Amino acid sequence: MRTAVPPQDPSAALSTGAVARRLGVSPTTVRSWERRYAIGPAHREDGRHRRWTPQDIARLELMCRLTAQGVPPAEAARTARAGAPGRPVRTAPAADPPAAPPPRTLLPAPGGGPGGVLPLGTVRPECRGLSRAAVRLDAPAVADRLEAALAEHGLVTAWEEVMAPALHAVGRKWATAGERYVEVEHLLSWHISGALHRIRPRPAPPRTPPVLLACLPGEQHTLPIEALTAALGERGVPTRMFGAAVPAEALHDAVRRTGPRAVVLWAQSRTTADRALARSVAGIEWGLRGARTHSALLLAGPGWDAGPAVPHAGRLLGLRSALELIAPPVPPPGGSAATGPGPGAYGF
Structure with missing residues (x-):
């Protein structure tokens, strides 16, 4: 029975x-x-x-x-x-609702075995979910996780605590596992770039000088300055984003033609951190004869960490501090903005 x-x-x-x-x-x-x-x-x-x-x-x-x-x-x-x-x-x-899964610091990845993990450390649950979706090459889930993180936490927190940790974990695994994780890194990077590009900039006041952002020749890593470009746009700061591996001559021409208030140069590695080029950019003057001026130079990326400093150049240490330096919050009516560190106090 x-x-x-x-x-x-x-x-x-x-x-x-x-x-x-x-x-x-x-x-x-x-x-x-x-x-x-x-x-x-x-x-x-x-x-x-x-x-x-x-x-x-x-x-x-x-x-x-x-x-x-x-x-x-x-x-x-x-x-x-x-x-x-x-x-x-x-x-x-x-009779009992399912318990939430315990936090994991190691994420299963393709191939299995002891080496088949992404070392995430202590991160937000949203970062674990994004990384799991990326490892499975689940593009719809990656897009959903990014949209949810941006909507709930805003761009700066989503970048610092969800996107960047996932990218760093994939990059570390790629460096130790050969070519097995290239597809994961490419999928995740492409979707993060797309999510950043969908952020609508706020209209800027007329005739506001832009901020120019570019990678040095040979540098292909653009996502950090894409995040900075999107965050500046949210604050109503006009930008000119030139992306990866900008030739030296093109970079000089872009500075002269746009007359930017600041130039941000990204270098991921020491091999692309061209100090001679940075010094030449810092010395560019533009504008009418008799009233010529030059742009503030801000160096971003870990490539600038080693080696001598570039005279008259500031350093950006992260997205949040970069915004505080380039686009500080507008003081409330009748108040005054808080005094922060001057140029050169930050690195990115």
Whole structure:
């Protein structure tokens, strides 16, 4: 005689969106897995939204772990439906809501094994979710995580505590694992760049001199100055962003033609931190004869950390401090702005 299975407590079930947030994937991915690989909720009432029980979620968690290790989705789904070999699928009591997953400092990555992890350290949960989505090459989830982080925390915090830590972890893993993580870094970088470009700048007052931002010749890392460009735009500071590997002659011409209030030069490595070029940019004069002036020069990036200082050049230490130096907050009516460090006090 068969024993009837007691119905699941509705309070123990989660919606598809809640499950996706918990696993660090997009709701589209969860629905796609359900449709393609029959790994959806075991029970669903007619006319009701999908409700995922703890046992359903355990199967999805197992599938996520397997796909992160490089197992094809169809094979991972078969294993998840059956349970891991020699290990039952985890099931929580039906009367209790599923507990949140414990914080992880190491993120499973393609290839498995002891080396298949991303060293994240102590980071925000949003950073872990973004990194998990990037490792799985789940583009919709990466886009969702970035949009949510920007909406909830704003650009500066989202960059410093979500985007940059994920990028650094991928970069460190790429440096030690050869070419295995190039696709993860490229996917994550492309989506972060797209998210930054979608931030609408605030209109600037007429005839406001811009800030010019560029990478030195040979330098391909642009994301930090893309973040600074977007943040300046949010504060109504006009910018001219010239991107990666700007030739020296083109950089000189751009300064003369735009007459910027400041020039930000990014160098990721010591090999691209050309001090002679920086000195020549600092010496450029522009404007009408008899009233010529020059731009403030701000050096950004770790490439400038070693070696002699560039005369008359400031250093930017991070996005938040760069904004304080270039675009300090407008003082309240009748008040005065706080006095901050002068040029040269920051590095980026």
